[in-house]
Amino acid sequence: VFFFDEAHLLFNDAPAALVDKIEQVVRLIRSKGVGVYFITQNPADVPDKILSQLGNRVQHALRAFSVRDQKAVRAAAETMRDNPELDEQAAITELGVGEALVSLLNEKGTPTIVERALIVPPQAHIGPISEAERAALIQSSLLAGHYEKTVDRESAYEIIKGRATEKQAEAEKAAPAAQSSEGGLGGMLGGLLGGGSSRRQSAGEAMVKSVVRTVGAELGRQLVRGVLGSLMGGSTRRR
Incomplete structure (x- = not known):
């Protein structure tokens, strides 16, 4: 009031x-x-x-x-x-x-x-009342029994915060799956083609690099032989 x-x-x-x-x-x-x-x-x-x-x-x-x-x-x-x-x-x-x-x-x-x-003039009491008087006044009130129980409803802030926490947890669960999909043979080939990395190579990566070097060397030798053969053959015909 x-x-x-x-x-x-x-x-x-x-x-x-x-x-x-x-x-x-x-x-x-x-x-x-x-x-x-x-x-x-x-x-x-x-x-x-x-x-x-x-x-x-x-x-x-x-x-x-x-x-x-x-x-x-x-x-x-x-x-x-x-x-x-x-x-x-x-x-x-x-x-x-x-x-x-x-x-x-x-x-x-x-x-x-x-x-x-x-x-009727107001009725007042000088000084603090006793606990017994306070309890008697509360019990005799028309509102007795309505506000004794504390009700703490979920606020809008708590609801929004809970949603944000759930989304963050889902993102953290999805992160390991994304990292694992980037590994394997594709990841190793990407490392070979994209340049070196500061981390140590695994046994699989070393094997793939060895295979690539072997194939590259063989292709290089065949290419050199073909070029030299064509040159030598052309010079013999000119003689």
């Missing part, structure tokens, strides 16, 4: 944009179960568009000593749900200490008719 005391200080010379924003907050915050109370001596201090959003009214005495005061009394009486058995405008000026005209919302959200009532 929010209480705004001396509400006239909030609305005096307030720009229209601020008043519109306060009205919007009052409209939206009620749907969340939050109460908002504006406390002021004169209901005219609160703009009509905001006053129309307030369901609970507690009006203490107003003294009509001037024309402006009389207008304020009339305006205050008209903002409450009329009671056929009560003259609200006259009652406001007759209220004594501790008295007020009260109109509250019922369980269906409908304003009740205004009633003249005595206000």
Whole structure:
């Protein structure tokens, strides 16, 4: 519950944009179960568009000593749900200490008719209460049993973090398979054709290199023989 005391200080010379924003907050915050109370001596201090959003009214005495005061009394009486058995405008000026005209919302959200009532003063306790008194107050509360159990729901951050962790684990599982596919004969041939590597050669790589050298040497000898044979044969025919 929010209480705004001396509400006239909030609305005096307030720009229209601020008043519109306060009205919007009052409209939206009620749907969340939050109460908002504006406390002021004169209901005219609160703009009509905001006053129309307030369901609970507690009006203490107003003294009509001037024309402006009389207008304020009339305006205050008209903002409450009329009671056929009560003259609200006259009652406001007759209220004594501790008295007020009260109109509250019922369980269906409908304003009740205004009633003249005595206000019970707040009951307070000086100093900290004992653990037994605290436990008794908690047990007697209308909300007892509703909030004792802690509920820690999974947040959006935790859900997104879990998805990222799963993707990272899948990537780590896929990495060894990709590395193994790069090995074998293809990897060894790639190493031979692509240049040397700083790592030590395995027995298979050494064998492949030996075969390649042997084949290359044999092809080289045959090529040299063919070239020399063609040259020698050509020179013999010219003689």
